[in-house]
Amino acid sequence: MSTPFAHLSILAREQPLRVLLVNAGEADTLTWAGLAQPLRLAARLLGGRLQLDVRTPRQAADGAADGLADHAGAWHLALLVADETQAALPPPLIRAVIERCRAAPYWGGVGAGVLWLAEAGLMGGVRIALPWALYADAEDIAERAILTPNLFELDGPHLSCCGGAASADFALTLVEALFGPNVQAEIKEALCIDRVRGPEERQRVALQARFGALQPKLSEAVTLMEANIEEPLSTDDVAGLVGLSRRQLERLFKQYLGSLPSRYYLELRLQRARQLLLETNYSIVQVGLMCGFSSGSHFSTAFGTLFGNTPREERQRKLAG
Known part of the structure; x- marks a missing residue:
């Protein structure tokens, strides 16, 4: 939880x-x-x-x-x-x-x-x-x-x-x-409910619908992040690709998402990893690599910090269910 x-x-x-x-x-x-x-x-x-x-x-x-x-x-x-x-x-x-x-x-x-x-x-x-x-x-x-x-x-x-x-x-x-x-x-x-989605999971709707009316640059930045999960971009790369300075991008993320771009990007990758652990049979090492983590210890530590359990415990929860 x-x-x-x-x-x-x-x-x-x-x-x-x-x-x-x-x-x-x-x-x-x-x-x-x-x-x-x-x-x-x-x-x-x-x-x-x-x-x-x-x-x-x-x-x-x-x-x-x-x-x-x-x-x-x-x-x-x-x-x-x-x-x-x-x-x-x-x-x-x-x-x-x-x-x-x-x-x-x-x-x-x-x-x-x-x-x-x-x-x-x-x-x-x-x-x-x-x-x-x-x-x-x-x-x-x-x-x-x-x-x-x-x-x-x-x-x-x-x-x-x-x-x-x-x-x-x-x-x-x-x-x-x-x-x-x-x-x-x-x-x-x-109620025949198999899985309860956590608060960190996101509304599954087009980014343009979520952010476009307020900040199209923010929509573009998050789209880039979602398209580059396996090989993450740097914050400077994302800012440059959407035509903003790093500081401008950080200000947008802070205002609308309450987070820095780097933190938001990390959580995106971890949410994707959690989904893969629960819904596929890829090994834990494969899941880490698919979500941009070259180090297994970094993957496990970051995952535990966000979700409160390790990737191995998450996979065991799937097997137990």
């Missing part, structure tokens, strides 16, 4: 653990179903250890309780959820809903909810996973929030998920962090 999400385990001490889900969209969207269904199954399995409070925005704003005490601090984790196509709520209503959510120690948004929180000025300097389809609407928040291409993020108390199918991965990651891998495994089996 990614280290930031491991920090959520502190909430597992709460008895019961109370989670607020504010559904600002339709009940049949993939974003909502992917999030709510795993958590509902968890609540059923855990009995009184987990209490879900599902509300509409109006109910959340008005404080209409449904069997739970309604006061500041009533929830330990709160999420504002909406599909990326959902129109924004009226400003007074969204302010009231956000105020409710922020009373929780951990809070955030899923889908369009992430954009609404950022537009309210609450994600300054925070890494957020915004649905790629909303990037064109995010230009005015780009300097305040750090947009990442990841499926979901936990930065301090702030949770964000791009929604869609990633909502299920997000919910199952929360379940593992809060209640352990055994509970997660039961829910995966019930």
